[in-house]
Amino acid sequence: MDKVILAKDVSLSYDSNQTIIKQATFSIESGSFVFVTGASGSGKSTLLKSLYGAIKPKQGSLIVGGVELNNVSKSKLNFLRRHLGIVFQDYKLIKEWTIEKNITMPLLINGYEKEVTLNQAESLLKHVRLKHQAGKYPMELSGGEQQRVAMARALSHNPILILADEPTGNLDEYSSQLIWNLLEGANTQLKTTVIVVTHHIPSTLNVDYKHYHIEYGEISEIN
Amino acid sequence: MKSIKNHLSLIVALISILFSIQVFIVVERSIDAYKENLAKNYSVVVVSEKRIANSEFLSIDGLINRVEELSPDNIINRLNTGMDQKNINLLKLTLPKFYKLYLTKFPTPKEITTLRKNLFSNPSISKIEDFSNNHDITYKLLVLFKGVILVFAIVVSIVTMLLILKELRIWQFKHSERMSIMGLFGAPTWLRSAVLFRLSIVDAIISSILIYLIFMYISTNRFVLQQFDNINIKVVIFDTLNDFFLLLGVSLVLSILLATMIVLGHKEEV
Structure with a gap:
């Protein structure tokens, strides 16, 4: 299967003093459903931001949709973003x-x-x-x-990849269920890769998924 | 309503700039027309021992437009207390020649001085009356009036520029969110700022049309026309073609500049 995301020794930080994600290495296959969990402030949203190029890796190599994000040009970044579907915690409408x-x-x-x-x-x-x-x-x-x-x-x-940052964070049950159904549908019917940053993985989800957890800036896959 | 509010703030700022520009243009035109009027009525009287040909006068100074020889009959009539025709003719021959010189434009005090110097270079000319005292006062009044209007226009422009700068900050705040969101979905810069440029161009056109309507009304207003009639001048208050396109150009340049500054000053949200 094609890898839609390839991260090797990726470190992320907003300033030089504090590293939020430390030397993360992982890959995500095309068409997969991925959850990223972790405590508040663990760096989940920062990781997601790096995947759409809002933060550049301080170290390591990060490739999303075939685009190397370390030294990406503005036009290439725009090209990548045109093929992403991003859902923000604060909606950004x-x-x-x-x-x-x-x-x-x-x-x-x-x-x-x-x-x-x-x-x-x-x-x-x-x-x-x-x-x-x-x-x-x-x-x-x-x-x-x-x-x-x-x-x-x-x-x-x-889009080839949906990045969702706590999409059901403050929602009622009805809206949450609707969001999960849509994400599930996009993944199963359209084979869209979905990465969801969340605190809780819903139990009603009817799809195979990968689960990454972030703790103290380190990413680990949970089986 | 929301859309009107979006447009109104820039339109008001643009209108005040365009209005002060047009007022300055009208004042300039009024002063020019008044100066032309003064030039028509203003003349220099020259006394010469010998007859001087018109062409000779015209070659003395480029400022001289036409020459009128004054008839000595009035003076002779006043002196005539029973003189016979022979003596009158003799007196006419001995009297100096009087000339009235009309000028091409209303002269500055410096031009008057040069004119006097050039005229006196002709040895036949014995006396020049340039009414410089009256002339100086009128001229200084015009210069003062023009200066006051210039200061007024500059002050209005500065205040409006400050208004536009304030508007720039509001626009930056208002549009940066949309531009950032569009950027997150891969919109190129031209597409992100398209709305902004469209808005500023529309505002520039609207404000130019409003200024056109305001000045069209002013130029047909009886009270305003009466004021110009009172000082006996005719002024084009709004030249539909030239003035409209000049003001449209100014407002387009200003609003596009404003939009460009916003685009350049935009920082992407992380």
Whole structure:
């Protein structure tokens, strides 16, 4: 199987004094479902950020989707990001855009025709049970609804890799279940690689997964 | 409503800059028109022992536009207390020649001094009356008025620039989040800033159109026209083609500059 992520001796830090992830070596196969767990402040989100190039490795080599992220150019990084679906803990929806426009944003960036983007948005809004809210703005929705919009946005352009940072962190059971179903569906039906940073792995999940745990900056695989 | 609020702040700042530019243009035009008017009515009187041809006068100084010889009849009539025609003709021959010189433009005090010097280089000219005292006062008033308007325009521009700089910070804050989010999904810089540039170009066009409408109203306002009539000048308050495109150009340059500064100052969120 192809490796979608290859990390060798990767160290991550925000400044030179404190290393958050120490010499991590791991690989993730294409089409796999991966959980990354760890205590608050253990570096889970930092690791995720490094996978979409927001933080560059201080040491080691990190390759995501065939793109070496150590010394990546702006255009290559943009190219990689266009093929990723990212779900943020704080949703990161564009406030001045309707939720329909938010969902179509990755498609717009990827150069899809407007008609295609609108069809895709309609279909995804149906999936996340928000079709009736298409014209609303993010601030008019609840936290759970906003996260469902963020999920739909991450799936809209059929990415090769979904990176989700505590996607169900503050959500009610209904919204959480909907998010897990969508992630599971993307993985099983579209063979999309999914990496989820979370505190708790849901027991209802019907998919084989890999589990990495971070403790004191060290990553270990849990069987 | 939200969209109007997004546009209004920059439009107001742009309008105040465009308004002060156009006011300065109108004042410049008014002063020029008034100077032209003064030049039409202003003349220098020259007394010469001998007759001087018009062409000779014109060659003395480029400032001289046309020459009018003053008839001595008025003076002779006043002196005429029973003189016969023969004596009158004799008196006419002995009297010096009087000339009124009209100038191409309203002269500066320095130009008047040079003109006097050039005229006196002709040995026939014995006296020059340039009414320099009156002239100096009028000229100094015009210069003062122009200076005051210039200072006013500069102050308005500085204040508006400060407003625009404040607006820049608000825009930076308002747009940086969207630009960062788009960046996280791989949008190239031009696409991330497209909304910003579109917004600033639209605002520039709207503010130019509003200024056009304001000045179209002013240029047909009876009170304003009456003021120009009072000082006997005709001024183009708003030249639809030239002024509109000049102001549109200024507002486009300013707003695109603003957008560019935001894009350049944008730091990506981690």
